[in-house]
Amino acid sequence: MITTAPASGSGEFRFTDDDFRSLAQLAHAEFGLALAESKKPLVYSRIARRLRARNITDFTSYMALLKSPGEAEERLELISALTTNVTSFFREKHHFDTLRKELVPQFEKQPRVRIWSAGCSSGQEAFSIAMTLSDTLSETSLRNARILATDIDPAMIRKASAARYAREDLTTIPADMQKNGTRSCAEDPASFEIATPVQRMVTFGELNLIEAWPFKGPFDAIFCRNVAIYFDHQTQHRLWSRFTGLLRQGGLLFIGHSERVAGPALESLQSAGVTTYRKTVAPRPDPAR
Ligand SMILES: C[S@@+](CC[C@H](N)C(=O)[O-])C[C@H]1O[C@@H](n2cnc3c(N)ncnc32)[C@H](O)[C@@H]1O
Known part of the structure; x- marks a missing residue:
């Protein structure tokens, strides 16, 4: 479901355990998503794309952005990044x-x-x-x-x-x-x-x-x-x-x-x-x- 990613410590952005927990809490409260600790490197890879897209240099600032009232669209980008839209006609026929x-x-x-x-x-x-x-x-x-x-x-x-x-x-x-x-x-x-x-x-x-x-x-x-x-x-x-x-x-x-x-x-x-x-x-x- 979520693609492979570099280990969070060796990536381009700093991604602490607190960053992960705060992101996981928000994804659970807003969308019901369950992000286990073991998914941390995978989540990193998905969310790093959003930081690049928004020209943000660290996860803490991204979390602050996600929580601001005018950023409903970014919260939807977050769920898009954390889930997949894969589907097909007559899937599971x-x-x-x-x-x-x-x-x-x-x-x-x-x-x-x-x-x-x-x-x-x-x-x-x-x-x-x-x-x-x-x-x-x-x-x-x-x-x-x-x-x-x-x-x-x-x-x-x-x-x-x-x-x-x-x-x-x-x-x-x-x-x-x-x-x-x-x-x-x-x-x-x-x-x-x-x-x-x-x-x-x-x-x-x-x-x-x-x-x-x-x-x-x-x-x-x-x-x-x-x-x-x-x-x-x-x-x-x-x-x-x-x-x-x-x-x-x-x-x-x-x-x-x-x-x-x-x-x-x-x-x-x-x-x-x-x-x-x-x-x-x-x-x-x-x-x-
Ligand atoms: C893998 S697709 C499944 C598509 C289709 N049902 C199928 O089986 O082919 C998962 C879809 O669930 C949607 N989704 C994830 N969380 C959701 C939520 N909290 N409410 C509504 N849709 C959600 C995603 O946007 C995504 O389009």
Whole structure:
């Protein structure tokens, strides 16, 4: 997830244990990130880029900058530097097969379909959901299907909203969905675009998952994959409970390949396949909310 880096002592900037702890506290309080001491050299390498970009010569001054009220954008640069935006169309394809087999037949009987891609990065996950629904749902059901896609990183939301990707990203989209769900890009032959009907199914927005959520659900499915991996256990448990509270009975939660649901949410979820959980009974209220 985080690339290799020079040892913090031998780098271009002084990076003390206190600097690391202060940065880790801020990243935890603002974004729920868990930065273990063992990550210090890796964090150094990521944050050194921000010091260079801002022409700052030491970490203590960078910490002071991060804490100033006018530096909300730099705090977002910090989370971008500490996490990765890696994603692809139909990543962990088995989840889209499960969506198709387990939920689509039920969707045909519902007045509306709502799915959330939480931590959507540059949008490939949300468009993969939209293409799967376009490929399987009747026209009437499709008209009532909406996908909400959120990420903390405004640069990713801008990229997702543009719905334009490099041609090599096409390779993981199944051929029939390439045909109906994408179009070539007249301005740039090295890129392709998502077809307008598929784009219209998705609404993108900025959202920090550890803050309040401005919607109530219920959702038929929530995809939150390869995001919670950055959070400490307590933050993860709370997130799983909050997602469970927003799922309808029988709805599915899809998580990343190296993640597991744990904590109180498990009382209301049962396994429904690889890194997939189905909501069974009403969850306990979250005492922290
Ligand atoms: C590795 S990408 C995962 C993208 C996609 N879900 C997938 O699995 O392909 C992780 C995303 O989580 C976002 N993220 C990290 N912390 C977040 C937070 N506190 N709230 C919302 N999004 C966050 C990052 O900006 C990044 O785009």
